[in-house]
Amino acid sequence: MAEPDEINERYLARAIKAMNALGDELADRADPADPASAPVPGSGYPRPDIMLLKTRARAAEIQEGVAFFGRAGSAILKSITRVGIDPLTIYGTNCAKSPLDDLADAKGEAAKVLLREIQITEPKIIVCMGMETADFLNRIKLPLAEQIDPELIAQVQQLTPTIETLVTPDIDDSLDEESSKRRFWKAFQELGRWHSALPPY
Numbered sequence: 001m002a003e004p005d006e007i008n009e010r011y012l013a014r015a016i017k018a019m020n021a022l023g024d025e026l027a028d029r030a031d032p033a034d035p036a037s038a039p040v041p042g043s044g045y046p047r048p049d050i051m052l053l054k055t056r057a058r059a060a061e062i063q064e065g066v067a068f069f070g071r072a073g074s075a076i077l078k079s080i081t082r083v084g085i086d087p088l089t090i091y092g093t094n095c096a097k098s099p100l101d102d103l104a105d106a107k108g109e110a111a112k113v114l115l116r117e118i119q120i121t122e123p124k125i126i127v128c129m130g131m132e133t134a135d136f137l138n139r140i141k142l143p144l145a146e147q148i149d150p151e152l153i154a155q156v157q158q159l160t161p162t163i164e165t166l167v168t169p170d171i172d173d174s175l176d177e178e179s180s181k182r183r184f185w186k187a188f189q190e191l192g193r194w195h196s197a198l199p200p201y
Contacts, residue, residue: 018046026097029098038065045091046091050090050091050127055129057094106140115140125166130169153168164194171184
């Protein structure tokens with residue numbers, strides 16, 4: 001019989017392989033004549049407890065080809081550290097991987113890619129940054145999913161039997177004013193409380 005560590009290693013290896021394949025498929029979607037069209041794949045640990053989800057890749061992310069690069073990434077890194085979570089155990093991604101993705105289409109490419117990311121990473125909680133993000137998560141119809149309330153900020157909600165959600169303000173829209181930063185931080189602190197209640201491995 002396989003030991004728990006061995007089983008975890010197998011799941012991790014499978015997730016890495018699947019994530020690499022998804023990254024290759026996203027790279028194939030890029031238009032060589034238009035660098036701004038290149039999709040930005042998610043980044044981070046492929047078997048996380050926590051998935052951070054924003055609406056769209058911003059300019060810095062598109063330029064570097066890395067999700068949560070730039071101001072939002074720096075702010076999230078500080079916030080994650082402040083609530084006592086190891087940043088190396090988190091996965092972050094965007095609903096729309098490129099400016100060409102249409103989030104109005106709940107069965108389009110953006111939806112298909114996000115569904116695959118969730119199936120590969122199997123997070124315990126998805127932090128939806130902004131109501132538009134939470135609304136998109138509702139519309140892509142995860143198997144066995146209940147509708148979450150996009151307006152219910154800073155409260156953990158059940159999405160599927162194995163995945164919870166937490167809605168916070170949009171991090172990209174929260175960085176320019178102190179009041180917006182405080183509102184984001186107040187909501188994000190709930191993630192720290194959720195994480196501290198997890199049973200030890």
